[in-house]
Every structure is written in C-alpha cells, then in structure tokens.
Amino acid sequence: MLNFHKNHRNLVVTSLLVFVGLSVLIAVVPASEIQRTKPLPSMKDFSKQERAGLNVYVAENCVACHTQQVRNIEMDNVWGSRPSMPSDYYFSKKRLDFWRQSPSILGSERTGPDLTNIGKRQAGKEWHLLHLYNPRIVVKESIMPGYPWLFEEKDASQVSSDEVVVAVPEQFRKGSSRKIVATQKALDLVAYLLSLKQADIEGEPGIKFIPAKKKNTGTDSQTQPSGPDGATLYTNTCGACHQADGKGLAGAFPPLAGSTIVNDNDPELMIKIILQGYDARAEYAVMAPFADMLNDDEIAAIATHERSSWGNNAPAITAEMVKKIRESIKTISQK
Amino acid sequence: MRKFIECTRQQPIMFIVLLLPFLITSLNAFGQSTDEPAGSWMLSPGILGTIILISIVLLVAALIGYYKVSTLVDKAMNSGSDSTLDARYSSASAYKLKGDELGSGIPAQDNKGVVTAVSHRPENPIVDEKKTTSISLDTPPELRKVILWYMGASAFWLIFGTLIGQYVGMKFVWPEMDTISWLSFGRLRPVHTNTVFWGWASLTMIGLGYFVVARTSNTIIHSYKLAWRGWWLINLSVLTGNIFLMAGINNGGGEYREYIWPVALLFALGLIITFINFYKTIAKRKISEIYISNWYLLGGLVWTIKLATIGYLPNIQNGLGETVIQGYxxxxxxxxxxxxxxxxxxxxxxxxxxxxxxYSYSLGVLAFWTQMLFYTLIGTHHFIFSPLPWWLQTVAIVFSAGMFIPVVAGTTNFLMTMRGSWNEISKSYVLPFFLVGVIFYFVGSTQGSFQAFRFTNYVWHFTDFNVAHSHMTMYGIITFILWACVYAIVPKITGREPKQLFVGIHFWLAFIGLFAYMISMMAGGTFKGMSWIEGKPFIESVILMKPFWVWRAIGGSLMFLSHLMFAYNFYLMVSKTKTGLKTATA
Incomplete structure (x- = not known):
C-alpha cells in the first residue's frame, strides 16, 4: 500500500508525520503543560538590576559550568533544603528578549557548585566581587575563569564615592597600585547571584530526597560517634572567606587563627557572631548571619573545629550552649 | 524481519556476543533503585555494562595491534633469508632458457624470486603497505567540485573547532591562560561544540551525501546551484554564530542551540535546500527501488528540519517548558x-x-523505523532526578534501553557485511576507520543507554563522564565513520591517493588520543561522582580531577595533531589531481 521501497513521497511523508506525532507527545505537549506552573506565594520577581545580572550570567554562559537544580537525591541536599520544583523557575526562565529565548539555567554539568541557593550560602557582596575578579583570591584551587573585564582600573583620585572599590590583594594586581572598581555589569551580576535563594515552602515539601544508603544496614553507626563533621562543614560554609588555613584574607575577611574571639574561654560572642552576623570592623567585609542555615549541632561542630585548629586552643562547644544563646537572642529581639 | 531471524539463526554467536552486556544487565535494569550500598556500586548493572563495553574496544584495539606486530615480527624473521635471495638473484640473472621447460618433469621453481620477494619489501618500513584504490569513478566535474568544497570547508572547521576544544580543555589545568573576554571558557565552549557539529560533521555529511544520492539513484544531482547555496548558508551560519558567541550573544545557553534564531535560521535554510535537492534527485532516479542509504539521508534531513523548528518555537519555552524542549x-x-x-x-x-x-537490507529497514520510534522519546534522560515530571524521565529511561534494538541491528548488519573480509582490514587504509566507527557505534550507544539508568545517572550525571560519552559518540562513531567515507571516496573521484603512512599516523593519533581522553574522563568522572555521594566538600572534587584533566589535555593534543594530518592528507588528495581538480574548479 505505502510501498516505502519504491515511493519516495510516502516514505518521507510517513516518517515526518510519525516523527511530528511523537515529538508533540513527548516534547510539545509536556512543555506547554509544565510552563503553566505558577510561582510559589513566597517568591518574588527579580528587580531591574537582578534581571540585568541574569543577562550577564547568560552572556558569559555561566550555565556551562553551574547548574541551578537541586535533584531529589540525598547528595544534592547540600545545594538546597528541598528538591527543586517547576515553580522555582517561574521568574528566572522567561524569554530574555526578541533575539534570545528563556535561559537554560538548569545546566547539564556541575564543574562548579550549584547556584540554586548561592544567595543564602554566600551572602557577602565583597566576597562575590573578589571571586569574580579572580576566583583564586578566595578559593586557591578554583579553576573558574576570572572576569577582569567586568572591572575597571582607576587612579585613587578618579574614584567617586558611590563607586565600589574591590580590595584585591597585592599578588593578584600585577604590580598596579591603581584602584579596582566594579562596573555596573559586575554589580548587576552580584545582585542576581545574591537574589538566588530557594523560596520557602509552607508545610512539608511534596517531593523528598531519595536517601543514598539504606538506613541502619551496618554497624558503622555504632563505631563512629554520630554528629556532623566540623571540618567538612567549615570547608563548605566558612572556608570560602576565612580560608582553609584559617588565616582569612587581608582587607576582606578576618583571620580565625589566633583570634581572641575564637580563643576566648567564654564562647558567647563567637556563637553570637555566627548566629547574627557581624559588621563591627570597618576594615573587613560584612559577615552574614547563619542562624537560619545551620542548626545547633552544626554550629557547635564548626565552632569546636575552629577552636581546636590552626594553633587555636579553646574548649569544645556543645549544642546546648548554642541553643541557649540562640534562645537568649530570640527573647531579646522579641522585647 | 524474516531476514533478521535468519541471521540470528546463522550467526548465533555474533548475536549473543553483542547482546551480552544487555543480557547481563537487563535482569534488574528497570527495577533500579538508588539505595545501592556504597561498596557494591561497581556491580551495578550500568557500571558493569560500561566496563564490559570499554573492554570490547580495548580488545579490538589489541587485535589490530597484534596483527600489526605479528606482521612486523614475521618481516624481521624473514630478513635473514636476504643473502640466499641475493644468491638466487645472481643465478637468476645468468639464467637462460634450455628449451625443455614446458612439459618436462622438473618441479616448479621460483628462481627469480617473483613470488617470495613481492610483499616483503614495502615502500615504508613502519606500516603495512595497503592496497591502492583500483577504481576511478567517473564523476561529473560539477558534482566533484561540490563534494570537495563541502569537505574542504568542513576540514577547516574541524581544525578550528578542535583547536578551540583543545584550548578550553587546557583551561581546566591552567585557568589563567588568558583574561580576554572573547576567549573565556563560558563563551568558547559552545564555539567548540557548535563548530564541530554544524561546521565539521554536518558539512562533510552533506558533501558525502551528495555523492550517495546521485550514485545510488543512477542520475545527476537535481541542481548544483542549490548545492552551492546550501554551502554558503551553512558556512555563513557557523561563521556568524561563532562571532556572536564570542561576543557574548547567545540564545540562552541551551546546549547546541546557543546560536540565536537568525543564525540558526541560516542553518535551517541550508538544510531545507539540501533536502529539496536530495529529494528531487531521488525522485528522478533511474531505478525503481530507493536504496536504503537514501531512507536515512532523507529521514535525517526532514527530522532535523522539524527538530530545529520545535527547538526554536517561542511559545513553549517558558519555565521548565524550555527544559523539556532542551532535552528533546x-x-x-x-x-x-x-x-x-x-x-x-x-x-x-x-x-x-x-x-x-x-549483509541485510531488511535489518537496515528495521533499524530505520526503530531509530525513529525510540530515539525520539529519550531526550529527558538528560534530566533524570530533575524537577521534570517523573513519568517523562521513566519513558526516557525505558526507550533508552529500547535503543538496543536499532543499535544491535545496525552493528550486526555492518559486522556481517565485513565478515569474510577481515583480511582486507590490514590491507586497506579505509576499513580500520570503519571498524572503529562501527565498534564505537555499538559500544558508545549501548553505554549511553546504561548511563540513562537511574543508578548510573546518580553517579555520573553532572560529572566529566558526560564529556567522555559525547566524545565517544560524536568522535568515536561519527567522526571516524566520516573519515572512513572521505578516504573511501575522494581518491576515487580525484584519482589521487594520500600517502599511506600519513593515513596510518592520522588513524593511530586519533584513536590513541580518543582513548586517553575517554578513559581519563570516565575514571575522573566516576571519582567525582563518588566524592559527591560521600558528601565531601565540593572543592575536593575539583582537586581530584586535576590529573585527569591533564590526561584529557594530552589525549586532546593527539587528536588535534591527527586532524592536522587529516587536513594534509585531504590536501594531497585534491591538490595535484592528475586529470584535474584544476579543470573542475576552473
């Protein structure tokens, strides 16, 4: 009837029609269904500056190395408190303009960290600017490219008061003593990155993480003391600014090694700084609060690690101590 | 289908060997869970299957290597007989006919060394001497010009695209090689992928396709003018697209559609023109049957035109709609x-x-329809565990496993066609490329199906393993086969052969380079995935990759060198044409 072997017209038309049919079923219909998803009530649209930053993000093709999707498997729990869902992309995935379509921010490769929650995890503007200028200033082993074309070099006299000067350390400046000033593009990009926070969801999230291992299968849980690992948590949460050697970064992030606050027998101030953030010293960048991101056990583990590393020697901290201070802060703020 | 069954009856061993990885893993391929105990991950079906597959390629390489070495050894062993041979030569030079040679009882002798000396003194001492091509095809000069210009442009894009690829690969090791915005990693990566896709592979494919449609339809091309328009459109698309990408203007970063729509439109127009030209050529064929090649060529063209249209449709790309389309x-x-x-x-x-x-026409037809049916449905396997609907992910995984059917059908067909001609492989400079391409077709595709399974995805997704897979397929399959076809056809239409030693160098540099590339990225990607699963700090997965990235750069350099060799071979095949490319271009 169709005689594909001898009738080229039937052959081409049939293969095209079947392909179109399958494509509609597998791509066009699911795509138009899922794009109707509404945003979560807790989400808000990007500001004008943040949207400009998204454009820089796309132009520099950051999506080649950075994903923005928390998969529903245990190992992705470090990138967000819940798996990503279609609503999360309501504002970020819209057509950019007449020439360019909705950006592929989910990504396909994680050469660098996932950025779903980067605004929460790394809330410091100064950190981001340094990192963009040259990532190796703050993360020695990083292989991310620097983006010096998002910055300008200016003489100190030319810098106006509303411009943002980046405190690039001596060895990354190639001998130049001029000031390094962030351009509007750099500020936009940082504003976009800081806006990336996983939206809160009321009640239990519908999707849960699939655990990596069967629970209680071995005897491992009995041989090892349970509780979070302070060193790993430090690397994930604190090391980017205070550095792996605890020495911080002159002009940006204070050292923890030998710090009087860290070595103080009374840990109250130290724990308060972790919980509430810190902006008391003009020569250093602002530290973001971590009360919402870390629980008492985790803060205790990190603080204990900091108090016993890099030559520091101060007594360990327990979760109870953190809990007490957290509660006292709450009661103060309620009054 | 009858043929299909027939061939399974005739060659049960071949079938079982090909199906082995599938059989081993199929038992629990579908009921996969991610809660594998960490210790036994090596035994998970996908990973075990991949290891078996890679060892197949190693085995084939070892066989080819063994063949070559044993020839060399034979040669070395025989070299001792030279003095005897010389003595025979001198007696042969003094030889005079006695007059009773015919019809006498004396046993036959080879005093002149005609038989014994023939193949033991090859022109070059490094590789086996290959057969030269004996057939010279009478091709219309216009067609010859079209084919060679498509290939010439594509050879340029191959060099350019892989130079960029090598450069971005080195940036993993030395991230501060430059600080120029146009050369930054994010902007150059799509330049590499798009150039080798649309510049190198597509142009060569179309060039080779022009010969096939004309030859198998026993007629001449419908319009040479259209062929040239297609050439200009596609080259223009790749050129402007790359400039835009380097200037920071891209479509939104979705892989392989980074060109903005006006640029992609040029490419699509090139495809439409090519389709019209192929279709009309086939329509006026002088034989009633449409040869199976033309099914694939026409199918590939219409599907891709449709695909590009859907890929750039503006009204289904909001929110995760874009992600569904991206996977597809x-x-x-x-x-x-x-x-x-x-x-x-x-x-x-x-x-x-x-x-x-x-070997089997019917198997080719079966593979054609299953290719269309199964391949179309598996795009979402790039987004396993993502927020895309779970059913879409499951469909993708199931049909990824279904891809075994066209892959096994195709591989069987090609290997059975080669069967009985294995000796030809050591005598031909074309067939080793085909053999590697066909083996990779089986290994790369099957490995890809394994990678779609949930557990393997769990370990490998987002890691450098993906990069290994894409090179195994786009390079191991597509590029090797295209080289085979170029070496097969160009000497026949120009009458000029490349130097065999140089083709040999091209082959081995590309093959060893690809292997170094693949193995380092696969091993590194696995370690990276394991490091993430164990919950180690992210930066540790960057640090552990360093040696693997160095090996990748080494493999990449070999591959790039082989492309220079290829370009030189191509130049030799077209430059000093006896009867004249000159007359063709004039």
Whole structure:
C-alpha cells in the first residue's frame, strides 16, 4: 500500500508525520503543560538590576559550568533544603528578549557548585566581587575563569564615592597600585547571584530526597560517634572567606587563627557572631548571619573545629550552649 | 524481519556476543533503585555494562595491534633469508632458457624470486603497505567540485573547532591562560561544540551525501546551484554564530542551540535546500527501488528540519517548558541528524569499499523505523532526578534501553557485511576507520543507554563522564565513520591517493588520543561522582580531577595533531589531481 521501497513521497511523508506525532507527545505537549506552573506565594520577581545580572550570567554562559537544580537525591541536599520544583523557575526562565529565548539555567554539568541557593550560602557582596575578579583570591584551587573585564582600573583620585572599590590583594594586581572598581555589569551580576535563594515552602515539601544508603544496614553507626563533621562543614560554609588555613584574607575577611574571639574561654560572642552576623570592623567585609542555615549541632561542630585548629586552643562547644544563646537572642529581639 | 531471524539463526554467536552486556544487565535494569550500598556500586548493572563495553574496544584495539606486530615480527624473521635471495638473484640473472621447460618433469621453481620477494619489501618500513584504490569513478566535474568544497570547508572547521576544544580543555589545568573576554571558557565552549557539529560533521555529511544520492539513484544531482547555496548558508551560519558567541550573544545557553534564531535560521535554510535537492534527485532516479542509504539521508534531513523548528518555537519555552524542549532537542540533534545521516552513509560507503552488497537490507529497514520510534522519546534522560515530571524521565529511561534494538541491528548488519573480509582490514587504509566507527557505534550507544539508568545517572550525571560519552559518540562513531567515507571516496573521484603512512599516523593519533581522553574522563568522572555521594566538600572534587584533566589535555593534543594530518592528507588528495581538480574548479 505505502510501498516505502519504491515511493519516495510516502516514505518521507510517513516518517515526518510519525516523527511530528511523537515529538508533540513527548516534547510539545509536556512543555506547554509544565510552563503553566505558577510561582510559589513566597517568591518574588527579580528587580531591574537582578534581571540585568541574569543577562550577564547568560552572556558569559555561566550555565556551562553551574547548574541551578537541586535533584531529589540525598547528595544534592547540600545545594538546597528541598528538591527543586517547576515553580522555582517561574521568574528566572522567561524569554530574555526578541533575539534570545528563556535561559537554560538548569545546566547539564556541575564543574562548579550549584547556584540554586548561592544567595543564602554566600551572602557577602565583597566576597562575590573578589571571586569574580579572580576566583583564586578566595578559593586557591578554583579553576573558574576570572572576569577582569567586568572591572575597571582607576587612579585613587578618579574614584567617586558611590563607586565600589574591590580590595584585591597585592599578588593578584600585577604590580598596579591603581584602584579596582566594579562596573555596573559586575554589580548587576552580584545582585542576581545574591537574589538566588530557594523560596520557602509552607508545610512539608511534596517531593523528598531519595536517601543514598539504606538506613541502619551496618554497624558503622555504632563505631563512629554520630554528629556532623566540623571540618567538612567549615570547608563548605566558612572556608570560602576565612580560608582553609584559617588565616582569612587581608582587607576582606578576618583571620580565625589566633583570634581572641575564637580563643576566648567564654564562647558567647563567637556563637553570637555566627548566629547574627557581624559588621563591627570597618576594615573587613560584612559577615552574614547563619542562624537560619545551620542548626545547633552544626554550629557547635564548626565552632569546636575552629577552636581546636590552626594553633587555636579553646574548649569544645556543645549544642546546648548554642541553643541557649540562640534562645537568649530570640527573647531579646522579641522585647 | 524474516531476514533478521535468519541471521540470528546463522550467526548465533555474533548475536549473543553483542547482546551480552544487555543480557547481563537487563535482569534488574528497570527495577533500579538508588539505595545501592556504597561498596557494591561497581556491580551495578550500568557500571558493569560500561566496563564490559570499554573492554570490547580495548580488545579490538589489541587485535589490530597484534596483527600489526605479528606482521612486523614475521618481516624481521624473514630478513635473514636476504643473502640466499641475493644468491638466487645472481643465478637468476645468468639464467637462460634450455628449451625443455614446458612439459618436462622438473618441479616448479621460483628462481627469480617473483613470488617470495613481492610483499616483503614495502615502500615504508613502519606500516603495512595497503592496497591502492583500483577504481576511478567517473564523476561529473560539477558534482566533484561540490563534494570537495563541502569537505574542504568542513576540514577547516574541524581544525578550528578542535583547536578551540583543545584550548578550553587546557583551561581546566591552567585557568589563567588568558583574561580576554572573547576567549573565556563560558563563551568558547559552545564555539567548540557548535563548530564541530554544524561546521565539521554536518558539512562533510552533506558533501558525502551528495555523492550517495546521485550514485545510488543512477542520475545527476537535481541542481548544483542549490548545492552551492546550501554551502554558503551553512558556512555563513557557523561563521556568524561563532562571532556572536564570542561576543557574548547567545540564545540562552541551551546546549547546541546557543546560536540565536537568525543564525540558526541560516542553518535551517541550508538544510531545507539540501533536502529539496536530495529529494528531487531521488525522485528522478533511474531505478525503481530507493536504496536504503537514501531512507536515512532523507529521514535525517526532514527530522532535523522539524527538530530545529520545535527547538526554536517561542511559545513553549517558558519555565521548565524550555527544559523539556532542551532535552528533546539536544538528544535528537545527535540522534536524528548526526546518527541517522551517518548510518545512511555507512550503508553505502562500507559495502562499496568492500566491493560487496550490504549483509541485510531488511535489518537496515528495521533499524530505520526503530531509530525513529525510540530515539525520539529519550531526550529527558538528560534530566533524570530533575524537577521534570517523573513519568517523562521513566519513558526516557525505558526507550533508552529500547535503543538496543536499532543499535544491535545496525552493528550486526555492518559486522556481517565485513565478515569474510577481515583480511582486507590490514590491507586497506579505509576499513580500520570503519571498524572503529562501527565498534564505537555499538559500544558508545549501548553505554549511553546504561548511563540513562537511574543508578548510573546518580553517579555520573553532572560529572566529566558526560564529556567522555559525547566524545565517544560524536568522535568515536561519527567522526571516524566520516573519515572512513572521505578516504573511501575522494581518491576515487580525484584519482589521487594520500600517502599511506600519513593515513596510518592520522588513524593511530586519533584513536590513541580518543582513548586517553575517554578513559581519563570516565575514571575522573566516576571519582567525582563518588566524592559527591560521600558528601565531601565540593572543592575536593575539583582537586581530584586535576590529573585527569591533564590526561584529557594530552589525549586532546593527539587528536588535534591527527586532524592536522587529516587536513594534509585531504590536501594531497585534491591538490595535484592528475586529470584535474584544476579543470573542475576552473
């Protein structure tokens, strides 16, 4: 009837029609269904500056190395408190303009960290600017490219008061003593990155993480003391600014090694700084609060690690101590 | 289908060998869970299957290597007989006919060394001497010019695209090689992928396709003018697209559709023109049957035109709609365009290089329809565990496993066509490329199906393993097969052969380079995934990759060198044409 072997017209038309049919079923219909998803009530649209930053993000093709999707498997729990869902992309995935379509921010490769929650995890503007200028200033082993074309070099006299000067350390400046000033593009990009926070969801999230291992299968849980690992948590949460050697970064992030606050027998101030953030010293960048991101056990583990590393020697901290201070802060703020 | 069953009856061993990885893993391929105990991950079906597959390639390489070495050893062993041979020569030079040679009782002698000396003194001492091509095809000069210009442009894009690839690969090791915005990693990566896709592979494919449609339809091309328009449109698309990408203007970063729509439109127009030209040529064929190659060529063209249209449709790309389309588009770009079209080329160039018919026409037809049916549905396997609907992910995984059918059908067909001609492989500079391409077709595709399983995805997704897979397929399959076809056809239409030593160098540099590339990225990617699963700090997965990235750069350098060799070989094949490319271009 169709005689594909001898009738080229039937052959081409049939293969095209079947392909179109399958494509509609597998791509066009699911795509138009899922794009109707509404945003979560807790989400808000990007500001004008943040949207400009998204454009820089796309132009520099950051999506080649950075994903923005928390998969529903245990190992992705470090990138967000819940798996990503279609609503999360309501504002970020819209057509950019007449020439360019909705950006592929989910990504396909994680050469660098996932950025779903980067605004929460790394809330410091100064950190981001340094990192963009040259990532190796703050993360020695990083292989991310620097983006010096998002910055300008200016003489100190030319810098106006509303411009943002980046405190690039001596060895990354190639001998130049001029000031390094962030351009509007750099500020936009940082504003976009800081806006990336996983939206809160009321009640239990519908999707849960699939655990990596069967629970209680071995005897491992009995041989090892349970509780979070302070060193790993430090690397994930604190090391980017205070550095792996605890020495911080002159002009940006204070050292923890030998710090009087860290070595103080009374840990109250130290724990308060972790919980509430810190902006008391003009020569250093602002530290973001971590009360919402870390629980008492985790803060205790990190603080204990900091108090016993890099030559520091101060007594360990327990979760109870953190809990007490957290509660006292709450009661103060309620009054 | 009858043929299919027949061939399983005749060659049960071949079938079982090909199906082995599938059989081993199929038992629990579908009921996969991610809660594997960490210790036994090596035994998970996908990973075990991949290891078996890689060892197949190693085995084939070892066999080819053994063959070469044993020839060398034989040669060395025989070299001792030279003095005897010399003595024979001197007696032969004094030889005079006695007059009773015919019809006497004396046993036959080879005093002149005619038989014994023949193959023991090859022109070059490093590689076996290959057969030269004996056939010179009478091709219309206009067609010859079209084919050679498509190939010439594509050879340029191959050099350019892989130079960029090598450069971005080195940036993993030395991230501060430059601080120029136009050369930054994010902007250059799509320049590499798009150039080798649309510049190198697509142009060569179409060039080779022009020969196939004309030859198998026993007629001349419908319009040479259209062929040239297609050439200009596609080259213009790749050129402007790359400039835009380097200037920071891209479509939104979705892989393989980074060109903004006006640029992609140029490419699509090039495809439409090519389709019209192929279709009309086939329509005026002088034989009633449409040769199987043309099924694949026409199918590949219409599907890709449709695919590009859906990929750039503006009204289904909001929110995760874009992600659904992205998975569909990027996988079909590979499957419906490169794979389909290249298979069509194999169905012509492989049997014609062996000078015998394809093993089974019906298997080719079966593979065609299953390719269309299964390949179309598996795009979402790039987004396993993502927020895309779970059912879409499951469909993708199931049909990824279904891809075993066209892959096994195709591989069987090609290997059975080669069967009985294995000796030809050591005598031909074309067939080793075909053999590697066909083996990788089986290994790369099957490995890809394994990678779609949930557990393997769990370990490998987002890691450098993906990069290994894409090179195994786009390079191991597509590029090797395209080289085979180029070496098969160009000498026949120009009458000028490349130097065999240089083809040998091209082959081994590319093969060893690819292997270094693949193995380092696979091993590194696995360690990276394991490090993430164990919950170690992210930066540790960057640090542990360093040595693997160095090995990748080394493999990449070998591959790039082989491309220079290829370009030089191509130059030799077209430059000093005896009867004249000059007359053709004039």
């Amino acid at each position: 588009y990027m996988h079909q770009g590979v499957g419906m365009w490169f794979m389909t079209f290249t298979l069509g080329l194999v169905y012509y160039y492989l049997p014609s290089s062996l000078n015998k018919p394809i």
